[in-house]
Amino acid sequence: MSFLQVTNLSARIKGSDHRLLRGVSLTVEAGEVRGLVGESGAGKSMIGKAILGILPRAIEITGGSILLNGTELLTLSPAERRRLIGASTALIPQDPLTALNPSRRIGPQITDRLVDILGWSRSAADARATELLDEVQITDPTRVLRAYPHELSGGMRQRILIASAFAAEPKLIIADEPTTALDVTVQKQILKLIATMQARHGTALLFVTHDLGVVAKVCQKISVLYGGLVVEDTTAEAYFTGPAHAYSRALLAATPKYTNPEASLLPIPDAVIAAVQADVDAYDRRVP
Amino acid sequence: MQLLRAILQRLLTTAITLIGVAVIVFVVVRVVPGNPIAMMLPPGATDEDIARLTAQYGLDKTIPEQFLIWARGVLHGDFGTSITARQPVLDLVLGRLPATLELSLMALVIAVILGGIAALTGTRKRDTLTEAGIDITNGMALSIPDFLWGLLLILAFGVLVPIFHISGRVTPSLELPFTTDFYLVESLVRLRFDLWLDIVSHMFLPALALAIPLAAIIGQLLKQSLKETMHLDYVTLARTKGYGENHVILREALPNAILPTLTLVGVQFTFLIGGTVIIERLFSYEGLGNMAIDAVINRDLPLIQGIVILFAVIFTAVNLVVDLLYAVLNPRLRHG
Ligand SMILES: Nc1ncnc2c1ncn2[C@@H]1O[C@H](COP(=O)(O)OP(=O)(O)OP(=O)(O)O)[C@@H](O)[C@H]1O
Numbered sequence: 174m175s176f177l178q179v180t181n182l183s184a185r186i187k188g189s190d191h192r193l194l195r196g197v198s199l200t201v202e203a204g205e206v207r208g209l210v211g212e213s214g215a216g217k218s219m220i221g222k223a224i225l226g227i228l229p230r231a232i233e234i235t236g237g238s239i240l241l242n243g244t245e246l247l248t249l250s251p252a253e254r255r256r257l258i259g260a261s262t263a264l265i266p267q268d269p270l271t272a273l274n275p276s277r278r279i280g281p282q283i284t285d286r287l288v289d290i291l292g293w294s295r296s297a298a299d300a301r302a303t304e305l306l307d308e309v310q311i312t313d314p315t316r317v318l319r320a321y322p323h324e325l326s327g328g329m330r331q332r333i334l335i336a337s338a339f340a341a342e343p344k345l346i347i348a349d350e351p352t353t354a355l356d357v358t359v360q361k362q363i364l365k366l367i368a369t370m371q372a373r374h375g376t377a378l379l380f381v382t383h384d385l386g387v388v389a390k391v392c393q394k395i396s397v398l399y400g401g402l403v404v405e406d407t408t409a410e411a412y413f414t415g416p417a418h419a420y421s422r423a424l425l426a427a428t429p430k431y432t433n434p435e436a437s438l439l440p441i442p443d444a445v446i447a448a449v450q451a452d453v454d455a456y457d458r459r460v461p
Numbered sequence: 462m463q464l465l466r467a468i469l470q471r472l473l474t475t476a477i478t479l480i481g482v483a484v485i486v487f488v489v490v491r492v493v494p495g496n497p498i499a500m501m502l503p504p505g506a507t508d509e510d511i512a513r514l515t516a517q518y519g520l521d522k523t524i525p526e527q528f529l530i531w532a533r534g535v536l537h538g539d540f541g542t543s544i545t546a547r548q549p550v551l552d553l554v555l556g557r558l559p560a561t562l563e564l565s566l567m568a569l570v571i572a573v574i575l576g577g578i579a580a581l582t583g584t585r586k587r588d589t590l591t592e593a594g595i596d597i598t599n600g601m602a603l604s605i606p607d608f609l610w611g612l613l614l615i616l617a618f619g620v621l622v623p624i625f626h627i628s629g630r631v632t633p634s635l636e637l638p639f640t641t642d643f644y645l646v647e648s649l650v651r652l653r654f655d656l657w658l659d660i661v662s663h664m665f666l667p668a669l670a671l672a673i674p675l676a677a678i679i680g681q682l683l684k685q686s687l688k689e690t691m692h693l694d695y696v697t698l699a700r701t702k703g704y705g706e707n708h709v710i711l712r713e714a715l716p717n718a719i720l721p722t723l724t725l726v727g728v729q730f731t732f733l734i735g736g737t738v739i740i741e742r743l744f745s746y747e748g749l750g751n752m753a754i755d756a757v758i759n760r761d762l763p764l765i766q767g768i769v770i771l772f773a774v775i776f777t778a779v780n781l782v783v784d785l786l787y788a789v790l791n792p793r794l795r796h797g
């Protein structure tokens with residue numbers, strides 16, 4: 174059984190018929206990396222938030238199921254769900270500048286989950302934090318652990334957030350565009366770091382990104398999302414040799430060299446958009 | 462080094478401010494009509510008597526001359542002699558200061574507690590009827606000034622349901638073993654809880670009257686900034702770690718949300734101290750404010766000057782404390 178199994182997940186803005194997720198299904202096997210791609214507004218972050226239980230209050234889940242290691246998340250009590258999420262998953266957020274609390278030192282922001290949620294001793298958690306900073310190639314862990322976020326660069330902070338995500342040896346990590354907010358030069362290092370850490374720890378990873386170059390480098394599976402609808406779910410290999418859906422093909426064509434970040438800004442042909450929008454409309458007719 | 466310069470700069474501006482206040486008060490109390498000497502003498506006093514006393518208090522000299530004499534005295538710790546009480550102004554003022562300080566601080570504590578509870582509850586229950594209720598209560602608290610709250614509280618808890626004292630600082634018949642004028646503090650230190658209760662029961666209503674508007678301001682502003690902070694990424698990240706709402710509000714959001722409130726509380730607290738003047742009068746509370754009103758009625762020029770200067774010193778001190786607190790609470794400034 175898959176470690177994460179999302180089935181037919183739908184969500185909309187509360188009190189309206191504005192759909193954000195249209196029957197999304199995807200799986201992430203233990204130790205596997207799945208890329209979640211699609212243009213801005215497709216609902217990629219919504220899926221991650223729905224899994225982690227951090228959807229904005231204005232958004233409600235209207236159907237479907239999220240199984241984490243066989244446990245249905247959507248029917249758990251909020252407290253049980255929080256505990257399970259805290260103990261077995263982690264988030265690598267998009268913007269390292271806003272994801273660390275400016276008034277707290279770095280050390281406790283890495284160790285708090287270990288101590289408060291998982292019941293580690295403080296000394297064990299501190300030792301673990303030092304070890305992790307070593308692992309994400311921060312050279313002076315003692316200073317950094319005592320520092321406040323504003324004393325560190327964006328790249329450093331993202332390394333810290335990665336360390337923090339791996340701290341409790343989660344079984345699943347959701348990375349929501351973890352390199353988008355960084356300098357181009359730093360992006361590659363951070364991506365490589367995430368890939369290395371993932372491989373070493375054998376963590377399942379749901380990798381949300383715009384960048385097909387990233388997908389080519391780190392993912393084994395790919396889900397393509399448009400308008401909250403999964404238009405393609407395939408292996409990376411199959412995707413890059415010849416995706417089935419016209420929209421996926423257009424995405425790929427817009428990225429001739431996987432490494433060229435500007436290429437993803439190329440427009441998708443209108444005909445393709447019309448085709449994929451027709452899929453969305455068909456779904457809306459089928460599912461009232 | 463940088464810190465030292467900042468402190469020196471601060472002391473310099475403070476000194477200039479105080480001198481400015483002194484000059485203004487000095488001039489204003491002398492140009493408004495009303496002769497303090499004539500007012501203190503019995504109706505049958507002769508012009509000679511008046512002239513003699515006027516000279517004795519130095520009031521026959523020009524205003525600049527008087528100011529220089531007064532300023533020289535102040536530099537030696539002599540603020541002159543009260544015309545009505547015939548005692549050194551400094552002794553009178555310092556004797557009343559503790560009563561006003563205790564009252565203001567009690568009001569501040571009440572305001573922070575009430576406002577804090579309102580803000581935290583409102584954030585916890587945001588977008589519900591509870592939050593709407595808190596907003597409405599805050600609005601009502603703000604639309605009535607402190608002295609009217611004082612009157613309402615006197616009617617409600619002094620007359621209708623008389624559970625608190627509404628006049629004075631302590632029941633006059635009680636034996637007070639105190640060596641300082643900090644009754645509230647000293648009664649606690651001496652473990653005289655009977656006296657402490659009596660004092661609190663006298664202070665509570667005036668303190669509450671002063672506190673209500675400030676509590677509403679704290680509640681409103683802190684709730685606003687808490688709610689904004691609750692959307693930030695680090696709060697969301699904390700939720701994914703397994704933390705619940707209460708923890709997230711108190712440990713992740715509050716320390717950051719409190720900073721803008723703190724600055725405002727500093728300013729508002731000086732207004733609150735200003736409010737003691739009328740509130741003390743209303744509750745016949747023997748503090749500086751009550752004394753200030755008597756001093757003005759009697760045209761007791763040296764006493765008025767002393768009180769105003771003292772208020773100015775207190776206000777400056779409050780602002781200084783707020784700035785220091787801000788620096789302590791904000792890591793960005795601490796290391797900046
Ligand atoms: N708080 C919110 N309230 C209402 N609608 C929202 C809210 N947040 C996002 N949405 C809407 O949900 C849809 C999906 O947003 P989502 O953030 O998942 O997109 P995304 O695929 O992650 O895009 P991006 O690549 O820009 O991050 C968008 O149409 C967005 O407008």
Ligand SMILES: [Mg+2]
Pocket residue numbers: 217218219349
């Ligand atoms: Mg997103």
